[in-house]
């Protein structure tokens with residue numbers, strides 16, 4: 001009920017961004033959460049997606065099919081007519097993909113899946129290294145390999161590797177699924193890059209995190225290769241891929257967990273519209289706590305204790321024992337979708353998340369800007385909350401320009 005109120009007010013009160021933006025190159029910070037943060041009680045502003053239908057946690061999970069057995073990969077090495085250098089030998093490419101990345105996937109999947117395949121090339125493409133179009137590189141590379149009688153179309157996964165093409169805005173890129181799946185390696189061909197892009201190919205999103213400043217860091221998880229680290233995929237991803245078991249928690253109690261590198265299990269704790277995942281990792285004291293999100297699960301805490309009063313969840317961790325205390329929720333969470341709103345002449349995307357809880361006779365609220373982009377570019381944002389009592393005003397800015405100001409009231 002509150003949600004509708006806020007949405008309606010927000011839509012009525014949104015104003016066009018004034019002044020325009022001269023700082024479109026701003027990006028969301030990607031620094032990792034400190035792993036020494038063990039007392040996280042006060043600083044959490046967690047984000048969750050409220051679904052249209054209410055409390056249906058499973059609908060917020062990304063759709064990822066289990067992956068098992070042999071994954072056949074064709075690596076195509078290509079360069080450009082103006083840049084015909086060959087940064088790697090065929091043998092080096094084979095080692096990176098079919099030994100190092102293969103070993104990573106075998107370990108992560110507990111030998112449920114592995115890589116086989118071939119390396120084709122080098123082919124010099126009749127195009128410039130200054131191209132801005134990754135898809136034209138992969139299309140032209142496939143044609144070049146076909147012309148050399150390589151059975152390109154029999155491989156479900158393609159890795160296209162080429163010397164640095166400076167106009168492309170990435171070092172690696174991968175399709176999320178697809179037939180075939182395609183991974184692009186732009187000037188860097190190493191195990192981390194290939195494992196990350198193949199992770200996308202298998203359906204995975206980035207391992208994101210909420211920063212202390214309440215912004216979403218796209219690569220924020222310092223542990224997973226799908227974040228800023230180079231370790232194993234996250235527990236929720238491994239469970240979705242069918243590589244690990246999750247224990248569903250719906251009662252308070254003490255549960256055993258082990259590092260995901262040793263098979264887990266992970267703990268999955270649905271609380272209203274929020275689904276928590278708790279995982280242990282080798283070398284990380286305590287546990288990592290994530291919130292399930294279809295755009296990439298959010299790491300919200302690392303350490304030996306965690307508490308979210310809004311959803312009534314408390315965790316304490318001692319060795320391999322995780323004590324879970326499930327209380328009555330004392331508040332709620334509202335999401336205001338910013339998609340479709342204009343920022344100057346461009347489209348704004350992202351959300352405002354409002355967490356609120358009762359504290360004795362008072363209400364306390366915290367607002368978070370989540371995943372804000374102007375067009376396709378990540379943007380910096382901030383929210384001010386002028387509250388407390390029965391309601392207040394939330395104002396938000398992106399790249400310094402006001403985008404929304406709306407009143408709200410608690411239920």
Ligand SMILES: [Zn+2]
Nearest residue numbers: 174196200206
């Ligand atoms: Zn990525």
